[in-house]
Amino acid sequence: MADLLSIHDDIKLYTTSDKFYLEPTIHPTEILVIDRVTGEATVKDVGSVKIPIPANAYRPVCGFLGSIKLISGLYLVVAKYRILVGKLNGHEIYQLAGTDIIPYARSNTHLTSKQIDDNATYERMLRAALDTVGIYFSYSYDLTHCLQRLHSVTPDFHRMSIANRADPRFLWNGFLLRDFSHQQFSRFALPIIQGFVSINNVTVNGHSLTWSLVSRRCVDRAGTRFFMRGVDAQGNVANFVETEQIIERGGEKSSFVQTRGSIPLYWSQYPDIKYKPAMQLSHEDHVAAYTKHLRDQQQRYGNQVLVNLIDQHGKEEALERGFRAAVAAAALPGVRYEPFDFHAECRSMRYYRLNVLIDRIKLEQAEFGYFLSRGGTVLLRQNGVFRTNCVDCLDRTNVVQSLLARLQLNAALRILAVTSTDDEKHTEFDNLFNNVWADHADVISTQYSGTGALKTDFTRTGKRTRLGLVRDGVNSLTRYYKNNFSDGFRQDSIDLFLGKYVVTDGEGNTLPCPLRRDRDWKYITFPSVLLVAMSMFCASASLPQRYTSEVLLYLMFWGAAVTATLTFIFRHGKEFVDWPRLDAGGLAAARALPPPQSL
Structure with a gap:
């Protein structure tokens, strides 16, 4: 049920020659007025504003995402279409399915012909960022925080607007909303995340429950596969994703969080039209950057097991040795390094060898635990995470994360008295679990590499198939083309949208x-x-x-x-x-x- 801080979900957008008016459709009490000339925005009582155009002369929108400056001036960004994903913790979650970007300027006559062309390119970049698969939002639920964090905050936190209390790491339109952070805009500013959300109502042994998977991609060091690798001086890593598995049954809620992210060293792998460009380790202080990253992770998540799946021989060997050396040099308490040469162990489709890795980390799985609440009372807290990586933090990483999630799911279902043992088989739910994790792999991979994930046949079926190998080959060739010949534009789109580059x-x-x-x-x-x-x-x-x-x-x-x-x-x-x-x-x-x- 909507509360006083819930965001307006259906809006009438009126456009006049000098103003935008955003009026809630249902029980309107306030209206957002934006001056197209000065850019000034105010929220006024609906009775005090007379819109100088007919009442039916509006376009329906389903959310206000913010504004951004291009060469011709400011642009209004609104959500036009949405798809209901399901209900999480009692709140409706939507996937963004279409947007509008509307210039404040009434014409481009103040621009030169070259500026008009450049402005059109910026518009294409902005649309490309907004059209990326896997953008989600809620009008009443904070998608940027996991359940455990939401149960660990102060009462003041809940009195803040959803946009203002959002975790800035996962707020993808934070730059667009920078001028709308004042409390007066709290019911208009709609925060979005990029990642993956799947919400599923299932029945196991006669028990109805909701099983959900939520992944949040980080805006820090965001980018494309070859142009954004490794760590920066602030300890941010490329392709950092927080993945949360949630189980809801009546008043009981369980949550399990994992993370992934690029190897926290100063390394790069810039495209050069070769199929696998050479990796480079710089001569910067790797230990300092690694330490900054891990201390931040420990502060947020607790103890860390670093599951490194890259090759320990060949082209990836030096990167593995560098990671191992940084871990040893920093010697951080509560951090354990767990290397597992995925390709060597699982060659010739011997994926059963993954059980070797699971056996090596099962003690930490029990020690870290998971979050569990009943009727609003916290019973268990997760006190550590598995931070998994391969080179891209995509294909191999997703396989291992799905296995860890399955182990935790079995334990949680047993604690919730849904099952009696950890190894019960439930074909329908098992198939759903595998397919959702495979869909998750495809979406996260598309956001970073431009194509669906590899090895998803194993995630879907539990084994590698010949057809899966063919599909992997097609995806690999598509990745090669996109990473070399179109990712520059995509990187620019991300940087423009996130405010890493600001048009002057x-x-x-x-x-x-x-x-x-x-x-x-x-x-x-x-x-x-x-x-x-x-x-x-x-x-x-x-x-x-x-x-x-x-x-x-x-x-x-x-x-x-x-x-x-x-x-x-x-x-x-x-x-x-x-x-x-x-x-x-x-x-x-x-x-x-x-x-x-x-x-």
Whole structure:
């Protein structure tokens, strides 16, 4: 049931030549008025405002997400469509299904033609960020906090607006709402998270319960697979995700939290059109950054088991050794390092070998426990987490996290008297569990890498299949293309949306616009030469009726041209990659570096 701090869920948006009016549809008592000229926003009593257009001249929206400045000025960002996911802790949770971005300016006549083009590019970036799969919100529930945190706060916390009390790590439109943090906007400012939410009403042994999976991606060091790796000086890591499994049965609630995140060292793996770019460890103070990250994690979650799934030999070996060395050098109490060479242990589809890892960490699983409340009274608290990583923190990580979640689920169902043993089989629910975790893997992977996850056939069925291997191959090739030739734009979209890059007044006119970056001549020349050479080679091979010495010379010439061109392209691979243009993460310097040596 909605409380005094719940957010308006259905809004009429009236647009006049000089103002926006956002009026709640149901029992309106207040109205948000935004001046399109000055940008000033105020909340007024609905009876004190007369909207100078017909009452039916509005567009229905389902949430106010904030505003952002582009070259032409401020833009209003609103949620247009939503999909009900289900009820979590008694509150409706929605997935964002469509948005509108509306300029404050009535026209672009104050811009030059180049500024208009640049502004259109920024608009596309903003839409790309808003169209990302897996954005969720609630009008009455704080999705940025796990159940245990919500039960550990002071009464003052609950008197704050949902947007103001949100965990800034997981508030994805925090930058858009920066001018709407005052309490007067509390029932209009709609916070969103990016990640994954699945809410399922199930029956196990005649007991009705709700099983939910909620993942929250962190805004700090957010980005795409190859452009955002490792740790920064503040201890933030790339692709950090908090995943919470929730069980509700009547007045009883159980929660289990896991985390994932890039290896907390200064390392990078910038795209260079090779299938697997070389990894690089910098010469910065890894131990200091690692320590800052882990101390923050311990303060938030308690003790840590660092489950590292990367290869202990080959290209990933130096990264594993660096991680191991940082753990040993820092020697933080309450932190244990657990390496497990996933690929070596599970090669030839021997996924039963994962039981070796589970056996090694089962003592901590019992020690860390999980959160449990009954009728609002806290009975158990989780006092530690498993922090799992592979290189991408996607495919291997998801497999292991789903296994840990299953073990905790079995224990919680037994404590709740839903089952009598930890190993009971319930085919329908087991299938649901596996499929939700596989869907979760696909969504989190798409947000970071651009494609669905690998190895989800194991998560769905409990075994690897030939069809799954084929699907993994297709996803791997798609990842290769996107990571090399379209992720620069996607990284820029994220940086713009999160406020890591802020458009300045006069950009593209009195100030340079970073979008206007000329490509090196090699970018056009060598792919064109390659296309011509390949075409001529194919023509020389297929058109002649018989192969004369002249034809063979043609084949040798064009074959050599193809080989030489490909060699040059791969040697200068960075020149052909789609790099971010806004450079919010300092990637321009990385682009100028010489080709890296493999670890």
